Amino acid sequence: MLELLYKRRSTRKFKDTKVEKEKINMICKSALLSPSSRDKRPWEFIAIDDKQTIEKLSKCKPHGAAFMKGAPLCIAVVADPEKCDVWIEDASIASIIIQLACESIGLGSCWVQIRKRPTSDSTESEEYVKKVLQIPDNYRVESLIAIGYKDEELEPYTESSLMFEKIHKNLFQKKD
Ligand SMILES: Cc1cc2nc3c(=O)[nH]c(=O)nc-3n(C[C@H](O)[C@H](O)[C@H](O)COP(=O)(O)O)c2cc1C
Numbered sequence: 001m002l003e004l005l006y007k008r009r010s011t012r013k014f015k016d017t018k019v020e021k022e023k024i025n026m027i028c029k030s031a032l033l034s035p036s037s038r039d040k041r042p043w044e045f046i047a048i049d050d051k052q053t054i055e056k057l058s059k060c061k062p063h064g065a066a067f068m069k070g071a072p073l074c075i076a077v078v079a080d081p082e083k084c085d086v087w088i089e090d091a092s093i094a095s096i097i098i099q100l101a102c103e104s105i106g107l108g109s110c111w112v113q114i115r116k117r118p119t120s121d122s123t124e125s126e127e128y129v130k131k132v133l134q135i136p137d138n139y140r141v142e143s144l145i146a147i148g149y150k151d152e153e154l155e156p157y158t159e160s161s162l163m164f165e166k167i168h169k170n171l172f173q174k175k176d
Pocket residue numbers: 008009010011012063064065110111112113
């Protein structure tokens with residue numbers, strides 16, 4: 001597990017290679033295995049491999065989304081807030097599970113934040129994504145996960161990069 005976590009970095013450059021159906025299935029199964037509050041499973045996942053749609057999605061906000069244009073696969077993580085009051089936590093957990101599943105099968109990924117982000121004309125990125133993907137009004141969009149074979153090698157984390165000062169024992173003790 002630690003090896004996987006050290007290795008996982010946000011990949012924003014992808015090879016122009018399709019992600020195989022079996023790998024997409026594996027990623028989708030991983031998402032469905034995500035834990036959720038009271039097992040309500042308020043999420044739904046949209047796996048998008050249509051280039052034009054991904055290109056449209058890459059315009060959902062002015063910063064931090066343009067790279068998605070080069071991704072062969074994207075998974076939108078959406079949820080129904082009426083099914084669970086802590087849907088944000090549930091959708092976030094599913095998002096990171098998707099990223100770890102990708103890493104475990106040799107794929108890179110990057111989270112693109114949608115909730116609370118504006119488009120370039122100051123409307124909501126969430127509304128933009130809902131329109132592009134025909135998501136029903138009552139659903140919310142947490143993230144888009146861009147996925148593909150890595151076309152950049154980012155340094156894995158090392159033990160010396162870990163902020164051990166953030167770990168407290170028994171009580172929170174402020175360190176100067
Ligand atoms: C909640 C969340 C939102 C993020 N949103 C974006 C985003 O919109 N665009 C982007 O390029 N990266 C985004 N990232 C990736 C972070 O920038 C990245 O995880 C962070 O810089 C640490 O780098 P690493 O993932 O390589 O460890 C997001 C990550 C998280 C956890």
